[in-house]
Amino acid sequence: MSAPPPRVNGMRCFLEPSSVAVVGASHNTMKFGHFLMRNLVELGFEGKVYPVNPNTEDILGLKTYPNINHIPHDVDLAVIIVPAEQVLQVMRDCSQKHVKGVVICSSGFREAGGEGIKREEAVIEIAEKAGIRVLGPNTTGIVNASNNFTTSFIPLPKLRKGSVAFIAQTGLFAAAAFWWILTAQPFDLTKVIGLGNKSDVDDAEALEYLAQDEETKVIAIYMEGIKDGPRFFKAAQEVVKSKPIIVVKSGRSESGKNASRSHTGSLAVRDEIFDAVCKQTGIIRVREFEDLTDLAKVFALQPLPAGNRVGIASITGAGCVMAADECAEQGMEIARLSTGTLDKLRSYVPSWATVANPFDTEPLFESVGPESAVTLALESMLEDENVDCAIFVLATSPVFKFDINNVISDVLKKYPKKPVVSHIIGPKDLVDYYVHQLEGIKIPVYPSIKRGVSALAALYKYRMTQKRAARD
Amino acid sequence: MSAPPPRVNGMRCFLEPSSVAVVGASHNTMKFGHFLMRNLVELGFEGKVYPVNPNTEDILGLKTYPNINHIPHDVDLAVIIVPAEQVLQVMRDCSQKHVKGVVICSSGFREAGGEGIKREEAVIEIAEKAGIRVLGPNTTGIVNASNNFTTSFIPLPKLRKGSVAFIAQTGLFAAAAFWWILTAQPFDLTKVIGLGNKSDVDDAEALEYLAQDEETKVIAIYMEGIKDGPRFFKAAQEVVKSKPIIVVKSGRSESGKNASRSHTGSLAVRDEIFDAVCKQTGIIRVREFEDLTDLAKVFALQPLPAGNRVGIASITGAGCVMAADECAEQGMEIARLSTGTLDKLRSYVPSWATVANPFDTEPLFESVGPESAVTLALESMLEDENVDCAIFVLATSPVFKFDINNVISDVLKKYPKKPVVSHIIGPKDLVDYYVHQLEGIKIPVYPSIKRGVSALAALYKYRMTQKRAARD
Numbered sequence: 002m003s004a005p006p007p008r009v010n011g012m013r014c015f016l017e018p019s020s021v022a023v024v025g026a027s028h029n030t031m032k033f034g035h036f037l038m039r040n041l042v043e044l045g046f047e048g049k050v051y052p053v054n055p056n057t058e059d060i061l062g063l064k065t066y067p068n069i070n071h072i073p074h075d076v077d078l079a080v081i082i083v084p085a086e087q088v089l090q091v092m093r094d095c096s097q098k099h100v101k102g103v104v105i106c107s108s109g110f111r112e113a114g115g116e117g118i119k120r121e122e123a124v125i126e127i128a129e130k131a132g133i134r135v136l137g138p139n140t141t142g143i144v145n146a147s148n149n150f151t152t153s154f155i156p157l158p159k160l161r162k163g164s165v166a167f168i169a170q171t172g173l174f175a176a177a178a179f180w181w182i183l184t185a186q187p188f189d190l191t192k193v194i195g196l197g198n199k200s201d202v203d204d205a206e207a208l209e210y211l212a213q214d215e216e217t218k219v220i221a222i223y224m225e226g227i228k229d230g231p232r233f234f235k236a237a238q239e240v241v242k243s244k245p246i247i248v249v250k251s252g253r254s255e256s257g258k259n260a261s262r263s264h265t266g267s268l269a270v271r272d273e274i275f276d277a278v279c280k281q282t283g284i285i286r287v288r289e290f291e292d293l294t295d296l297a298k299v300f301a302l303q304p305l306p307a308g309n310r311v312g313i314a315s316i317t318g319a320g321c322v323m324a325a326d327e328c329a330e331q332g333m334e335i336a337r338l339s340t341g342t343l344d345k346l347r348s349y350v351p352s353w354a355t356v357a358n359p360f361d362t363e364p365l366f367e368s369v370g371p372e373s374a375v376t377l378a379l380e381s382m383l384e385d386e387n388v389d390c391a392i393f394v395l396a397t398s399p400v401f402k403f404d405i406n407n408v409i410s411d412v413l414k415k416y417p418k419k420p421v422v423s424h425i426i427g428p429k430d431l432v433d434y435y436v437h438q439l440e441g442i443k444i445p446v447y448p449s450i451k452r453g454v455s456a457l458a459a460l461y462k463y464r465m466t467q468k469r470a471a472r473d
Numbered sequence: 474m475s476a477p478p479p480r481v482n483g484m485r486c487f488l489e490p491s492s493v494a495v496v497g498a499s500h501n502t503m504k505f506g507h508f509l510m511r512n513l514v515e516l517g518f519e520g521k522v523y524p525v526n527p528n529t530e531d532i533l534g535l536k537t538y539p540n541i542n543h544i545p546h547d548v549d550l551a552v553i554i555v556p557a558e559q560v561l562q563v564m565r566d567c568s569q570k571h572v573k574g575v576v577i578c579s580s581g582f583r584e585a586g587g588e589g590i591k592r593e594e595a596v597i598e599i600a601e602k603a604g605i606r607v608l609g610p611n612t613t614g615i616v617n618a619s620n621n622f623t624t625s626f627i628p629l630p631k632l633r634k635g636s637v638a639f640i641a642q643t644g645l646f647a648a649a650a651f652w653w654i655l656t657a658q659p660f661d662l663t664k665v666i667g668l669g670n671k672s673d674v675d676d677a678e679a680l681e682y683l684a685q686d687e688e689t690k691v692i693a694i695y696m697e698g699i700k701d702g703p704r705f706f707k708a709a710q711e712v713v714k715s716k717p718i719i720v721v722k723s724g725r726s727e728s729g730k731n732a733s734r735s736h737t738g739s740l741a742v743r744d745e746i747f748d749a750v751c752k753q754t755g756i757i758r759v760r761e762f763e764d765l766t767d768l769a770k771v772f773a774l775q776p777l778p779a780g781n782r783v784g785i786a787s788i789t790g791a792g793c794v795m796a797a798d799e800c801a802e803q804g805m806e807i808a809r810l811s812t813g814t815l816d817k818l819r820s821y822v823p824s825w826a827t828v829a830n831p832f833d834t835e836p837l838f839e840s841v842g843p844e845s846a847v848t849l850a851l852e853s854m855l856e857d858e859n860v861d862c863a864i865f866v867l868a869t870s871p872v873f874k875f876d877i878n879n880v881i882s883d884v885l886k887k888y889p890k891k892p893v894v895s896h897i898i899g900p901k902d903l904v905d906y907y908v909h910q911l912e913g914i915k916i917p918v919y920p921s922i923k924r925g926v927s928a929l930a931a932l933y934k935y936r937m938t939q940k941r942a943a944r945d
Contacts, residue, residue: 085825112790113825155870158900173835174791177868177898184901225794251794254801260793260831289795290898291921318584319646321732322697322723323761329726353557353585359732363645396649398627426649426762428630429656449763 012202012210014101015136016145016192018077019048022069022100024091025082025107026052028060033106033154034082038063040157044149051076069094076100080142080152085109085120088138092124096131103128104152105138106172111198112139112262121200128201140197141172144179146190147216153195155180163189164218165297168207170196170225178223178290186294187440188301191216203228208236212244219245219300221293225252225261227270234282241283242470245463247296248286250275283466285459292455295447299456302443303420305464306390310336311457312382313359313392316366320394320424320450321359327454333461335359336388342381349377358382372408379409383416390420390460392453393444397427397435405435410442420460422446422453484674484682486573487608488617488664490549491520494541494572496563497554497579498524500532505578505626506554510535512629516621523548541566548572552614552624557581557592560610564596568603575600576624577610578644583670584611584734593672600673612669613644616651618662619688625667627652635661636690637769640679642668642697650695650762658766659912660773663688675700680708684716691717691772693765697724697733699742706754713755714942717935719768720758722747755938757931764927767919771928774915775892777936778862782808783929784854785831785864788838792866792896792922793831799926805933807831808860814853821849830854844880851881855888862892862932864925865916869899869907877907882914892932894918894925 023041027034034054041050042061051074052060055067066072069079069091079100081091085107095103110121121138128135136142142152146160155176165188169175175195182190192214194207204224211217220240227233227250237246252261253272279286287293311333313324328335338358346356346365354364360382365374375393382391413421423446425435436446447453495513499506506526513522514533523546524532527539538544541551541563551572553563557579567575582593593610600607608614614624618632627648637660641647647667654662664686666679676696683689692712699705699722709718724733725744751758759765783805785796800807810830818828818837826836832854837846847865854863885893895918897907908918919925 109823109825113827115825117825169791171789171791173868174789174898176870177789180870180900181898181904185904223791225791251791251798253798256801256807257794257798259829260790260797289799289921289923291923317643317646317649318732319641319643319695319697319723322729325732326723326725326729327761329728335728351581353581353587353589355585357731396645398648398652426646426653428652432653432657449761451761451763 011134012206014077014134015104015143015194015202016150016210017148018150020051020075020077021048022051022053022072022076022079023082024053024069024079026054026060026065028057036156037080037082037106037152037154040151040153044151044157044160046149046151048148048150049074069098069100072098077102079103080106082106082154085117089120089123089127092127095133096127099131100133102134102136104136104140104142105197106140106142106152106154108139110138111200121198125200135201137197138200139172140195141176142195144190144193146192158183161189162216163191163301164216165190165221165301166192166194166211166214166217166219167221167223168194168196168204168211169223170199170204171223172197174223182294186298187443187445188298199228203233205229205232205236208233208240208246212236212240217244219297220247221297222246222248223290223293224248224250227275230270230278234278237282237284241466245300246284247293247300248279248284249289249293250286283463283470285463295452295456296459298445299420299422299460300463302440302445303422303460304418305460305467306420306457307418307464308389309461310334310387310389311392311454312336312338312385312388312390313394314362314378314382315359315394316362316396317394318361318363320396321361323450324392324394324454325359327451331454331458333454333458336385339385339387342385346377346381372403375405376408376412379421380412383412383419383421388419390457392450392457393421393423394450395423395425395435397425397431399428399431402431402434405438406442413442413444420457422456424448424450424453483606484678486549486606487576487615487666487674488622488682489620490622492523492547492549493520494523494525494544494548494551495554496525496541496551498526498532498537500529508628509552509554509578509624509626512623512625516623516629516632518620518622520620520622521546541570541572544570549574551575552578554578554626557589561592561595561599564599567605568599571603572605574606574608576608576612576614577669578612578614578624578626580611582610583672593670597672607673609669610672611644612667613648614667616662616665618664630655633661634688635663635773636688637662637693637773638664638666638683638686638689638691639693640666640668640676640683641695642671643695644669646695654766658770659915659917660770671700675705677701677704677708680705680712680718684708684712689716691769692719693769694718694720695762695765696720696722699747702742702750706750709754709756713938717772718756719765719772720751720756721761721765722758755935755942757935767924767928768931770917771892771894771932772935774912774917775894775932776890777932777939778892778929779890779936780861781933782806782859782861783864783926784808784810784857784860784862785866786834786850786854787831787866788834788868789866790833790835792868793833795922796864796866796926797831799923803926803930805926805930808857811857811859814857818849818853844875847877848880848884851893852884855884855891855893860891862929864922864929865893865895866922867895867897867907869897869903871900871903874903874906877910878914885914885916892929894928896920896922896925
């Protein structure tokens with residue numbers, strides 16, 4: 002194996018440091034510098050942690066130093082969480098200490114305008130002279146589920162290793178989004194890289210790091226501005242060959258651009274151009290965070306389909322109609338079921354019932370009961386050579402409740418190359434029950450049929466992107 | 474008060490019957506005819522209920538008759554839940570009994586094609602001769618929270634009186650949707666009218682009934698086909714003057730139309746035309762059921778704004794940017810805050826923080842703590858004469874948890890004419906906690922900023938529709 006490119010190595014200190022100094026660590030439980038320390042200790046990061054604070058000797062059982070230069074060991078990374086006015090002095094200390102990188106959590110830089118802009122320029126000047134890489138400022142920085150390392154000052158739960166990486170140009174939002182994913186989504190994150198103001202490290206570099214990271218299978222990005230468009234898109238072009246990239250870019254409108262300027266001091270980019278280049282590159286651009294998690298979920302849980310022919314099975318007739326509309330509107334084909342499949346299904350339903358795709362499973366429920374109906378409908382779709390993927394629309398009521406996994410997990414195992422998604426509606430407790438069951442066997446469930454079909458469409462489009470990339 | 478129009482009277486037997494025969498009632502707990510009886514008894518319908526079944530003498534403690542004509546009292550409404558082949562005979566019995574209306578729950582009619590079409594025609598022939606109104610066939614029919622009457626054969630929970638009526642051209646879906654609303658939404662339904670195949674009663678007539686129903690404030694419709702377009706739109710034009718109408722119409726695409734044909738035997742309507750007439754009439758057309766509940770929620774809980782100027786307060790900078798984009802893209806203006814508001818907010822935040830609309834409340838959190846920050850941000854927005862409505866974007870983490878209602882309900886009471894919506898992200902249990910709190914004081918919370926802004930935009934657009942209607 003050849004050595005990874007230098008820029009990947011440049012990112013290592015942020016994600017895989019062996020020793021970390023926390024400048025601004027605190028034992029005051031109201032301070033961010035305290036939460037940051039608690040995260041490092043409680044999540045179980047195995048590298049060395051050196052708190053730095055002139056007013057105390059011990060934080061959470063760790064020997065504390067008055068200045069980073071008093072630490073009698075090498076330090077890979079300094080995490081800086083002191084008021085903005087003190088950051089330049091800390092940078093000079095870091096420069097003397099020869100750290101490889103700094104994560105600057107503090108805000109009060111470019112995003113604040115005026116003095117803040119000058120302060121950020123001064124930070125970069127020191128960093129460049131000393132050969133220090135900078136993540137931030139104005140960021141919660143890193144969460145790495147692979148080694149339990151974090152620079153986040155928002156309390157985090159125990160990390161679970163996942164396959165989705167998240168690059169975010171925002172601190173608090175990334176942290177809240179991280180919590181949401183961890184507690185409400187059936188997929189897990191492998192790495193979060195909060196870029197903040199992108200004074201040095203930017204999306205392109207983060208992307209290059211994630212490209213070579215074996216644990217990362219899917220890359221989700223929230224960005225407001227773009228620092229170096231050509232570099233970002235060049236990196237993305239390579240990455241999409243093997244990993245889907247899903248992007249929310251805000252600051253689309255003039256008002257959004259203005260708001261972004263005081264959030265991360267972002268450089269504006271013309272939205273039509275960004276959009277066009279995403280399409281050309283094969284980056285999946287979505288409108289908002291809800292879409293981002295919808296797609297990350299399907300990419301994390303399901304395979305890519307060979308084509309766009311959808312099998313639709315629905316317990317309600319309305320579900321059949323709505324799913325057919327959504328397929329038509331989202332570039333998916335309603336699969337033409339083979340004669341064999343149609344005949345098989347016909348043999349189970351009353352003579353008056355229509356057998357077609359979409360397939361209304363209600364008559365089947367009456368003839369063979371819910372368990373067999375679900376299995377039969379799903380298996381008939383998946384075994385059909387004319388079907389590439391399926392959506393299963395469920396409606397539930399207190400009449401019946403069954404162990405859906407028992408019923409369909411064997412069927413699903415037989416067709417590992419055909420993605421399946423689901424939608425369910427009914428009493429909330431039952432919906433929650435089935436969502437938990439289905440997502441437990443990796444079938445993503447969506448709160449609307451539209452979102453379910455969008456997920457299948459994204460898998461298909463990405464498959465086409467990969468094919469095109471392989472040809473080029 | 475003048476007498477209601479005859480067609481409204483024609484609908485009364487379906488929603489406000491004083492005596493009901495259930496033909497096909499059963500004590501077999503596996504049969505729909507049993508669930509239907511259970512609903513009537515357990516929900517506490519106060520009218521007379523007469524089960525009809527030749528094989529038993531008693532169902533759930535009620536004397537059971539072998540034929541509707543053996544009932545020694547007048548019967549307003551017959552609910553028919555027998556196999557399709559037996560429906561014509563039951564219709565003849567009903568004709569002899571002089572019932573005012575029948576709800577035909579059975580399927581196997583127009584939606585089944587062939588014989589089914591003829592069967593439906595025969596039903597209507599009998600009904601017309603006998604002056605019987607028909608709801609269905611192929612429907613779960615009525616749920617009326619005002620008098621606890623239902624013809625639904627899907628088990629229902631105890632009804633709560635609400636303000637949103639739901640007209641649905643589908644049975645199972647309406648039932649599942651009803652359950653979802655009742656268990657997962659902060660608003661309640663007043664009436665559900667399931668139209669099924671619309672062999673007689675259609676959307677227009679249902680709309681006319683709901684127009685004069687005092688408990689109905691908002692009308693939500695799921696439809697696939699339209700029976701009498703001009704009549705429907707004429708009725709709608711009147712209704713929108715006082716009550717918003719939100720419509721999902723599926724069967725938009727060719728595939729959707731095909732699926733609809735075998736679902737409810739609907740007549741196709743050109744989608745562009747339907748869409749254009751909705752716009753002209755002021756009907757709010759949305760794509761899918763999730764949008765329908767999103768908007769029903771805001772109309773049920775919030776007032777209409779005087780204009781489209783939005784105040785945006787967000788705990789995260791990213792929330793500011795995303796909300797600004799959504800406002801710009803959805804026809805809402807970012808309010809220009811008055812000098813007084815800006816000065817007031819400036820007096821509370823550190824000098825480096827930007828004060829503008831969108832307003833990033835994070836610096837305020839640090840200076841005055843979360844409770845005061847939320848109150849101050851929200852009140853400053855709402856008291857500003859340049860603000861018509863507000864969105865409040867929250868991000869939560871385990872660092873703080875407070876009783877948000879205590880904090881803001883007094884503020885909200887001061888500005889009863891300015892709608893407020895919210896979005897929140899963070900750990901699921903905390904998100905659920907705040908959603909429960911906020912929706913408890915009637916602030917609708919949305920899972921995305923886009924959906925929150927869409928809700929405000931719908932309120933504003935409907936306000937414009939009302940103004941236009943008042944001028945005409």
